[in-house]
Amino acid sequence: MTTSSRTQSLIATLPGTYYTSPEVFAREQEHIFETSWFCAVRSADLAAPGAFRTVTVGRESVLVARGRDQGVRAFLNVCRHRGARLCTEESGTVRRAFQCPYHAWTYNLQGELIAAPNLTSMADVDRRDYGLGRVQVREWLGYVWVNLAERPGSFEEEVMAAVTARLGDGEAIARYDLAGLETGKRISYDVRANWKLIVENFMECYHCATIHPELTEVLPEFADGFAAQFYVGHGAAFAKEAEGFTVDGSAGLERIPTVAAEQDRRYYAITVRPQVFVNLVPDHVIFHRMYPLAPDRTLVECEWLYLPEVVAQGRDLTRSVELFDRVNRQDFDACERCQPAMSSRGYAGGGVLVPSEHHLAEFHDWVRGRIGE
Amino acid sequence: MIPVCRLADLPRGEAFRLDTKPPVVVFHTEDGEFYAIDDTCTHQDASLAEGWLEGCAVECPLHASKFDLRTGQADVPPARLPVRTHQVVIEGETIHLVLSDAVPNLPFAAGRGPVAGGAT
Structure with missing residues (x-):
């Protein structure tokens, strides 16, 4: 089913039930989160051999760990x-092996299964048949991405192409050297809203003039309601009087030296479906990962990434972090304000998208297509 | 004396398990020494060949009991009883063993097969 038109200017959103129904959420878990490339862990958070993290991907707990060969692997937990459940902690380091506590x-x-009580007495058991379930892994932009599909789609076509399509140039993201940056600040937001409300919010800027006074001060064109994600390759220009991308327009930190002249004093935003948002400014990168936990609950983990020397010197990042x-x-x-209304009879048929939000309909069609409608 | 394997088949840091009854393991330490002990941990049936070789000791992969390869003593619990040690003889390019004739300290279930009606 394709999103229908109400008028030329106003086209339909998804009906409210898509944001509340456990049945829809279960289909999204199975057909979106368990079959897409899912950005799971910042690579630097798995620095040493034996370091691990457990993350929820769809209905599964996934164990991501760095090996002695420095390679990162992911397994069903x-x-x-x-x-x-093999590992019950969210993160930690094992000395040599993962051992089931049962x-x-x-x-x-x-x-690989290396030992089990009485295993040597079971001569007919080939322990190679009892290794942990493997999950496909890629490292890119300094993050570990996992894919639970039996036959994962191409990482290049699903993830890298999404970034290129937004920035209009495959090299543009490389100039920010995300893998070489370090986490200056991390904030986790426990959001009582459906994950799609968060994606939709991130994709449009119709709301910017109303709820983002600080952001529109630094990026005046956002007051017009057309998001950086509306035009391919467009970066929103900083205000003339803004020295940097900070809460008060004061100077930011050292510019990432490989950022191109045409990228300077500009803000770019990217959505990588289904759960990553990236913001690029000349002196830092803001990287969001969403973990949908329930129809009405989504954990958003956000990192502010800076040049390693900026972090090492303990520079004051307060005004820089505070803006975003x-x-x-x-x-x-705003998303939490919408969530309770999604089950209202007043929203049973959904709402409408204005022209500067029309590109959201493509996201809705994508969701519907993935969950088999 | 029984032949085990060629020297070249057992690099430093590795273990070679013999399917004798009870099984025996030969370790080649990082320092170049050879030691042989019973392969089965005295606490619970597990193969020490799959354990972690650290200097002259091996740590059981299951519950981290640690055995001294020179004496067989369990230096770190939960294992309490020692494993037997066996004499390693190198002749030419081949590793041989002279097996101990002492009584092995095997855990209850080792090599016994399924026990009907077993319970915790």
Whole structure:
């Protein structure tokens, strides 16, 4: 089904039930989050061999770990013996192996079963058949991306192409050297709203003049309601009087030296479906990962990435971080204001999109297509 | 004396498990020494060949009991009883063993097969 038109100016959104229904959410988990490239972990958070993180991807818990060979691998976080959750912590470091806390089945950092009580007495068991379930992994932009599909789609076509389509140039993202930057600040937002409300909010700027006073001061064109995501390759220019991308327009930090002249004093925004948003400004990158946990609950983990020397010197990042932290809180407040109304009889048929939001209909069609409508 | 393997088949840091009854393991330490002990941890049936070799000791992969390869003593619990040690003899390019005739300290279930009606 394709999104229908109400008038030429106003076209339909998804009906309210798409934001509240456990059945829709279950289909999204299965057909979107468990079949897409999902940005799971910042690579630097798995610095040493044995470092691990567990993340929720769709309905699965996924264990992501760095091996002795420095390679990153991902596994289903399920013991092959009786199904106990292998790692219950969100993060940590194991010395050598993952051991199930129930019967001590023990797996090395490659996910191979290396020991289990009485295993040597079971001559007919080939322990190679009982390794942890493997999950496909790619590292890009300093992040570990996982894909739970049996036959994952091409990372180049699904992730890299989305970035190129937004920036209009495959090299543009490389100039920000995301893998070489370091986390200056990380904030987790527990948002009581459906993940699609957050995606939609990030994709449009019709709301900017109303709820983002600080952002529109620095990016005056945002007051017109056309987001940086509306035009291919367009970066919103900083206001003449803004020295940097900060909460009060004061100077930012050292510019990332490889950022091109035409990228200077501009803001670019990218959505990588289904759960990543990236903001690029000359001196830092703001990287959001969403973890949808329930129809009405989404965890958003956000990092502010700077040049390593900026972080090492302990420079004051307060005004730099505060701008987008405020933007995030303003956005998530708006999403949380919408969520309760999604089950109202007044929204059963959905709402409408104005022309500067029409590109959201393509996102709605994509969701519908993925969940089999 | 029984032949085990060629020297070249057992690099430093590695273990070679013999399917004797009970099984025996030969370790080649990072320092170049050879030691042989019973392969089965005395605490619970697990193969020490799959454990972690650290100097002259091996740590059981299951519960981190640590055995001294020179004496067989369990230096770190939960294992309490020692494993037997066996004599390693190198002749030419081949590793041989002289097996101990002492009584092994095997955990209850090792090599016994399924026990009907077993419970925790």
